[in-house]
Amino acid sequence: MLDINMFRENKDVIIADHDKRKLPHDNIIEVIRLDEEWRKARYDSDILRKERNEAARRIAAAKKDNDTQKVDEIMKEIATIGSKIEELVVLADNYLKERDSLRMKIPNILHESVPVGEDDQKNTLHSLHGNKVELNFSAKTHNQILEENSWVDLDRGAKITGSRFYFLKGDLARLELSLQIYSSNFLMNRGYTLIQPPLMMNKESYEGVTDLGDFETVMYEINPDGYYLIATSEHPLTAMRMGEIIEPSELPIKLVGISQCFRREVGAHGLSDKGIWRVHQFTKIEQVIICRPDESWEMHEDLLKNAIDLWDSLGLHYRVVNICTGDMGTVASKKYDLEAWLPGANEYKEVVSCSNCTDYQANRLKMRYRTSNGNAAVHTLNSTAIATSRALVAIMEQYQDEEGRIVIPEVLQPLMNNQKYLQPLK
Numbered sequence: 001m002l003d004i005n006m007f008r009e010n011k012d013v014i015i016a017d018h019d020k021r022k023l024p025h026d027n028i029i030e031v032i033r034l035d036e037e038w039r040k041a042r043y044d045s046d047i048l049r050k051e052r053n054e055a056a057r058r059i060a061a062a063k064k065d066n067d068t069q070k071v072d073e074i075m076k077e078i079a080t081i082g083s084k085i086e087e088l089v090v091l092a093d094n095y096l097k098e099r100d101s102l103r104m105k106i107p108n109i110l111h112e113s114v115p116v117g118e119d120d121q122k123n124t125l126h127s128l129h130g131n132k133v134e135l136n137f138s139a140k141t142h143n144q145i146l147e148e149n150s151w152v153d154l155d156r157g158a159k160i161t162g163s164r165f166y167f168l169k170g171d172l173a174r175l176e177l178s179l180q181i182y183s184s185n186f187l188m189n190r191g192y193t194l195i196q197p198p199l200m201m202n203k204e205s206y207e208g209v210t211d212l213g214d215f216e217t218v219m220y221e222i223n224p225d226g227y228y229l230i231a232t233s234e235h236p237l238t239a240m241r242m243g244e245i246i247e248p249s250e251l252p253i254k255l256v257g258i259s260q261c262f263r264r265e266v267g268a269h270g271l272s273d274k275g276i277w278r279v280h281q282f283t284k285i286e287q288v289i290i291c292r293p294d295e296s297w298e299m300h301e302d303l304l305k306n307a308i309d310l311w312d313s314l315g316l317h318y319r320v321v322n323i324c325t326g327d328m329g330t331v332a333s334k335k336y337d338l339e340a341w342l343p344g345a346n347e348y349k350e351v352v353s354c355s356n357c358t359d360y361q362a363n364r365l366k367m368r369y370r371t372s373n374g375n376a377a378v379h380t381l382n383s384t385a386i387a388t389s390r391a392l393v394a395i396m397e398q399y400q401d402e403e404g405r406i407v408i409p410e411v412l413q414p415l416m417n418n419q420k421y422l423q424p425l426k
Helices: 004-009 011-021 026-064 068-077 081-103 142-149 154-160 170-188 203-209 212-218 234-239 293-313 360-365 388-398 410-416
Strands: 124-129 193-195 200-202 227-229 253-262 281-291 318-322 334-342 347-356 368-371 374-377 379-387
Touching: 004 011, 004 026, 004 081, 011 026, 026 068, 026 081, 124 293, 142 170, 142 388, 170 193, 170 253, 170 281, 170 293, 170 379, 170 388, 170 410, 200 203, 200 234, 203 212, 203 234, 203 360, 234 253, 234 281, 234 360, 234 379, 281 293, 281 388, 293 318, 293 334, 293 347, 293 379, 318 347, 334 388, 347 388, 360 379, 379 388
Parallel strands: 193 253
Antiparallel strands: 124 318, 200 227, 253 281, 281 379, 318 334, 334 347, 347 379, 368 374
């Protein structure tokens, strides 16, 4: 969430950002009003405490002078002060809860370079990478390839769990493991520490990293424990330092998380999202950085470069787009997406999201670092490295040949016993 001082000192910045997003100003105005009421209740209770303390001194002086009448007069004066203070404390707490609950719904301030647009059709091209696959035969979709090679069992996955769950089999399962190992090593070689996080988080920590009101519909809640299955390792990796004051010598903290991810992914998304493209459980390797504010925009470009270099090394064609105002969520200040070309679907589809969340998550998590002028909020950033199911789809569609074989990307072949092709299951 935004620092409360933004509302007190720079409300025009927040209003201008809402105008970019085409959002009403009501929540901003209400946060400011509740903050003023909270401060007034705090001020009034402090005044009453001072009066009570001063009265205590006067009572002590009167007792010293054996002036019982004076003592009684002062006691009558302050008889209701205690209850008034308690009322104001409760009132202040209620104002604070309302203020911060509403404050958590107000989105981050967008970076000036974010393009203005109503929806994803207004996202702008940042760069193109790799050679677009020109097949001299009719490209198969990943669904056709999966069915012909028996690498995925969707029906039995649905039977034992439900739709959009699956069994991954044979060489495609081996390729998925190879992607995990390869991408993890790729980032560890760039100074990232590998982390396997818990697969569940409590509500308090989850509210620190995302807007649950916006995100809760796609999450799995575990009752009666009140935990949530993680939707991405970004969430536990970012929240792991919640409530802490980080020593500046630790920054930047660079982590690569590897985990299963769980999402409901509610709704119909079209033919190309069948199979293993949009599923309820998948594996993702994620980059997370926690850093000083003056480093974060450079770090954002570094995260993007890591993703670009990784996907380039797989020999895949994709584009990078700069996400516009209408396609941005609550948390990020700026976001890039990598979209891989799928010849079978004849379209580009998102495979990586790369975000700078500035101090938005850190304010919610109360995560700060020491400075010479006191403690200040860190900045948090995240980027997909590989969501393995989507990478598998991109590989199958781009690496298919006329004979129906799937070539294994050269960098992954050493992890696949130096095979050149994926072997079908009969």
